[in-house]
Amino acid sequence: MGLLKNLDPLLTADVLHILRSMGHGDKLLICDCNFPAAEVSTKTTTKKHVIITTSLPPVIDAICSVLPLDYFVEDRVQYMIPDAxxxxxxxxxxxxxxxxxxxxxxxxxSLSGVERTSFYKESRKCFAVIQTMERRPYANLILQKGVVGPDGNDLKP
Structure with a gap:
């Protein structure tokens, strides 16, 4: 495996392929090790399930360093919370x-909390699944891809 300059090594070829293949409005599930990722991935657009063997925060940091978020919707970042x-x-x-x-x-x-049961339903509508080895519960997020603007930053209305 060869490393690239200024690119986080957690962004493997598989992860970069998923991120680059996503279009504006596509959603990406990034989840902990207890999430039923293999089953959920069978319902996603690509049926892709990539495992990164580290905790969730550095994976989020790496992905957010290259993935534009969708500023044309309110809930561009959703995370799982317990049911009522x-x-x-x-x-x-x-x-x-x-x-x-x-x-x-x-x-x-901003981030939006989504109750567990609803989060599972939303996760099955995602483009792909990236599963981490995070063991702390409720470490599950959905990021909605936006557009890179002419200035190289996230395009905002």
């Missing part, structure tokens, strides 16, 4: 803070 009446475990709060910081490093966007 249940609370996020403390370790999930920790990982949420880390993946939020990773996203905000590359984008000035």
């Amino acid at each position: 009446g249940l609370e996020l475990p403390p370790s999930s709060v920790d990982v949420k803070n880390l993946f939020t910081a990773a996203i905000k490093k590359h984008s000035d966007t």
